[in-house]
Amino acid sequence: MNMLNRTRMTLFAALAALTPLIGHADEIQVAVASNFTAPMRVITEQFERDTGHKVLLSFGSTGKLYAQIRNGAPFAILLAADEQIPIRLEDEGLGVAGSRFTYAIGTLVLWSANEGYVDDQGKVLTHQAYRHLAIANPKTAPYGAAAMATLTKLGLADLVTGKLVQGENIAQTHQFVASGNAELGFVALSQVIESGEIRQGSGWVVPATYHPPIRQDALLLTKGRDNPAAHALLDYLRSAKATEVINAYGYGR
Amino acid sequence: MEIPALDDASLSAIWLTLKLASITTVLLLLLGTPIAWWLARTRSRLKGPIGAVVALPLVLPPSVLGFYLLVAMGPNGPVGQLTQTLGLGVLPFTFAGLVVGSVFYSMPFVVQPLQNAFEAIGERPLEAAATLRAGPLDTFFTVVLPLARPGFVTASILGFAHTVGEFGVVLMIGGNIPEKTRVLSVQIYDHVEALEYAQAHWLAGGMLLFSFLVLLVLYASPLRQGWRG
Numbered sequence: 001m002n003m004l005n006r007t008r009m010t011l012f013a014a015l016a017a018l019t020p021l022i023g024h025a026d027e028i029q030v031a032v033a034s035n036f037t038a039p040m041r042v043i044t045e046q047f048e049r050d051t052g053h054k055v056l057l058s059f060g061s062t063g064k065l066y067a068q069i070r071n072g073a074p075f076a077i078l079l080a081a082d083e084q085i086p087i088r089l090e091d092e093g094l095g096v097a098g099s100r101f102t103y104a105i106g107t108l109v110l111w112s113a114n115e116g117y118v119d120d121q122g123k124v125l126t127h128q129a130y131r132h133l134a135i136a137n138p139k140t141a142p143y144g145a146a147a148m149a150t151l152t153k154l155g156l157a158d159l160v161t162g163k164l165v166q167g168e169n170i171a172q173t174h175q176f177v178a179s180g181n182a183e184l185g186f187v188a189l190s191q192v193i194e195s196g197e198i199r200q201g202s203g204w205v206v207p208a209t210y211h212p213p214i215r216q217d218a219l220l221l222t223k224g225r226d227n228p229a230a231h232a233l234l235d236y237l238r239s240a241k242a243t244e245v246i247n248a249y250g251y252g253r
Numbered sequence: 254m255e256i257p258a259l260d261d262a263s264l265s266a267i268w269l270t271l272k273l274a275s276i277t278t279v280l281l282l283l284l285g286t287p288i289a290w291w292l293a294r295t296r297s298r299l300k301g302p303i304g305a306v307v308a309l310p311l312v313l314p315p316s317v318l319g320f321y322l323l324v325a326m327g328p329n330g331p332v333g334q335l336t337q338t339l340g341l342g343v344l345p346f347t348f349a350g351l352v353v354g355s356v357f358y359s360m361p362f363v364v365q366p367l368q369n370a371f372e373a374i375g376e377r378p379l380e381a382a383a384t385l386r387a388g389p390l391d392t393f394f395t396v397v398l399p400l401a402r403p404g405f406v407t408a409s410i411l412g413f414a415h416t417v418g419e420f421g422v423v424l425m426i427g428g429n430i431p432e433k434t435r436v437l438s439v440q441i442y443d444h445v446e447a448l449e450y451a452q453a454h455w456l457a458g459g460m461l462l463f464s465f466l467v468l469l470v471l472y473a474s475p476l477r478q479g480w481r482g
Contacts, residue, residue: 061446063446063447063448064445064446066448067445067446067448131342132346132428134428137429137443137446139443139446139447140443140446140447164430165346165428165429165430166428166429166430167428167429168424168429168442168446172424172425175323176345176428179323179324179327179329180327180328180329181323181326181327181328181343181345181346182346182428
């Protein structure tokens with residue numbers, strides 16, 4: 001047997017040994033609401049390591065992801081920022097009936113990039129002469145709707161009208177505040193938290209009673225119905241390991 | 254289709270868009286004319302770099318331009334520091350900020366047609382004017398401007414239309430404020446995101462028709478040919 005043949009045999013054997021792994025590994029595309037970007041990256045990395053499946057993540061506002069799914073986007077799973085859109089998809093037959101569950105309950109935070117700017121009771125909203133208060137678009141983003149509910153509850157909705165600037169989604173809202181263009185804004189706690197503390201700047205964690213709960217639902221989409229990786233990922237999201245990550249980013253369960 | 258079409262929000266977005274495009278076009282003609290004239294006449298080594306900078310928005314994604322504008326015009330950026338020192342505040346989330354962004358974004362669509370028009374005039378009319386003892390300014394207004402008229406028409410239409418069609422930059426620096434920064438393209442995007450497809454269709458269809466008509470006028474216009482021939 002010559003050298004070349006031996007190499008070929010070795011390669012063949014190596015490939016044969018790998019086949020079972022390759023056979024089981026599936027690839028899925030998952031649509032994820034922007035606020036869940038950071039924890040989902042961590043969870044996906046662990047999931048890929050533990051199972052060998054491959055996950056491609058697309059981030060965006062839930063409304064945009066909905067429009068994409070309705071128009072044939074190849075997503076197997078939607079991790080929405082609310083429960084309405086998953087319910088709607090389920091009703092429209094684009095999601096698998098009975099697969100919907102709440103994977104996280106969002107926490108809203110009033111945040112500024114400046115240290116000491118936001119007090120721990122949110123009094124800054126009435127006490128400071130800020131020019132811009134950033135929120136996510138309340139019409140399309142659940143965190144924006146929660147921000148408006150909070151402002152209404154505090155009796156400030158009219159007062160701040162002229163100061164509101166809207167991000168297209170919660171990620172852009174965070175960017176407006178992080179770049180200092182808006183002195184403060186309502187963002188998702190997951191965007192500014194690190195090991196249980198607000199990483200930078202200052203913030204007030206809005207009490208959950210100030211707005212209707214931000215229930216974030218996951219849904220298996222019909223395109224993922226027969227994909228083992230999609231089922232595996234949904235199970236994984238319910239696991240203790242994923243719950244730990246989700247909680248660490250300031251979400252309830 | 255039912256007609257929920259032009260509610261107040263849409264009308265104000267249309268008005269805002271037209272205002273933005275008009276102001277931007279006027280500013281660009283004022284700024285772009287000397288730049289184009291210089292680019293057309295100079296033998297300086299800087300011609301290449303300056304020409305390239307002017308053309309950058311043709312190839313840069315609006316997200317890049319929008320991102321840099323947001324950071325530069327923000328309270329910690331160089332432009333933001335300057336505008337604050339001048340007592341103007343910061344530009345993002347303001348109509349003035351959109352005008353500044355649009356001027357950068359639509360610059361090549363005005364400068365390039367003007368530059369082409371100036372270059373097409375050539376040396377002879379200028380030499381003729383000089384022998385008749387016309388000064389440089391006199392020559393520019395009485396010889397160059399009339400001869401370059403088709404270029405100005407093209408530049409104005411393209412600058413205006415391109416600003417009307419702006420989206421990415423506005424989205425990144427505008428903050429979606431009604432009557433201040435919520436232009437038509439952003440309004441359409443909002444409708445799509447909110448699943449208000451009927452309203453989105455009306456505005457999007459109107460935009461399509463408008464763009465087609467503008468280009469039709471441009472391509473069919475006798476001003477585009479003639480004059481030089």
